[in-house]
Amino acid sequence: MTRYLIKRLVGLVVVIFLVLTIAFIIVRLAPGDPAALMLGPDATTEDVAELRTRLGLDRPIYVQYLTFVANAAQGDLGDSLFFNAPVLEVLAARAEPTIFLALFSLIFALVIAAPIGIYAAYRHGSATDQGAISTAMLAASVPSFLTGLIFQRYLATELGWFPASGYGGPDASFLERMGHLILPSIVLGITNSALILRFTRASMLDILGEDYVRTARAKGMTERRVVLRHALKNAGIPIITVVGLTFALLVSGAVVTERVFNLPGLGNLVVNAVLRRDYPIIQGTLIVVAALYVLVNLLTDLLYLVVDKRVKL
Structure with missing residues (x-):
């Protein structure tokens, strides 16, 4: 180890x-x-x-x-030309909206995709299965900015269920700021749930056809125990892999959604840095995002040990 x-x-x-x-x-x-x-x-x-x-x-x-x-x-990535401050300080100040947006989006995507993917695999070939696949393809095909604008208009502007944009005022509490992330998290969660759903379904299909699953059923185990305890546990590694990569993609790829909802995150910062030709910020963001990718991959591999003890062999 x-x-x-x-x-x-x-x-x-x-x-x-x-x-x-x-x-x-x-x-x-x-x-x-x-x-x-x-x-x-x-x-x-x-x-x-x-x-x-x-x-x-x-x-x-x-x-x-x-x-x-x-x-x-030594942790010195230079100074921002626009903010006249160290790059790491600027990135740290903008990290909160992006990190929580990615986290909430991932949770929302998992809540949608994991149960549907498991059930679709269990009902392989049924109308439910085909409907889940078609819905996933549709969710992946619609651009996130279009989904964001539609949700922003109807759920925020017309119905008033969520804040339309922004991240709260300077004196906003933590809960108020998190409230501004709900709608963009739903948008990103729907867009990224498609990949998790398809991987969950494919992984579960492979496991449900194994001999030990048929043996468990032959012993009289309930379908719920067979699917959730035996099949899902052994199908966990591919699902963990795509979840880890999805989180890294959400952190680095939330640029469009942050622009639509006017969130002061890393995505918005990079876009403005390009327009201002603030190259130290661009360099720093590239390095930090790359480091995040590597760390997420490392944590994902370590999580394999928790899910499947055979990985140690």
């Missing part, structure tokens, strides 16, 4: 190192002078020269790279 963890942590370091290298190269490959691009067309020559010195762009490329990697290893 310890050896496995060490190998995975080494792999995590390697991936982060590669991401750091890619983030460094992206800025340097941008057409024109990066400092001039960041400041815009109205900047003077003196302003561009000052920013180049501040960012270290006037030094040799290998020195810039080594400095960038060394600073990142």
Whole structure:
């Protein structure tokens, strides 16, 4: 177990190192002078020269790279040009809406997809099964921004069941802020439930056809115990895998939904950083999201040990 963890942590370091290298190269490959691009067309020559010195762009490329990697290893991803603050502080200030949005969306997707996927597999070939598959395909096909706009208009504006947009005022309580995330979480949950539903159904279908499931039924066990205790437990690994990847995708891919509902999360921050040419923020977000992906994969693999003891072998 310890050896496995060490190998995975080494792999995590390697991936982060590669991401750091890619983030460094992206800025340097941008057409024109990066400092001039960041400041815009109205900047003077003196302003561009000052920013180049501040960012270290006037030094040799290998020195810039080594400095960038060394600073990142110490948790220093640079300073935001727009906020004039460390990148990690800016990202931390915007992380709460995105993390909770992803978490609530995942919970909502699981509440929808897992029971339907299990029941569809149990009733394989029935009208219920075909209806579940068709509904999942429809949910995956409709863009999240369209679903968000429809829900925003009817459930928020006309019926007034949810806040239409925003994240509450500066003095809003934690519960009030979480209330603003309910509707966007439903939107993202519906969109991402399709993948979880299909994986749950496919995994359950494989297990329900195994010999030990037929043996359990032959011994007189109830269908509920056969499906939930024997089949679902052994079908858990593929489901855990897709759930972990879905959470990582929700964190990094909630840009459109955050824009529709005007949430001050990481997605909105990155879009504004691109428009403002705030490259340190873009670099920092790329690195943080990549690290999140690797950590989620590691936690998913460790969770396999809890679900299925045979993984230790």
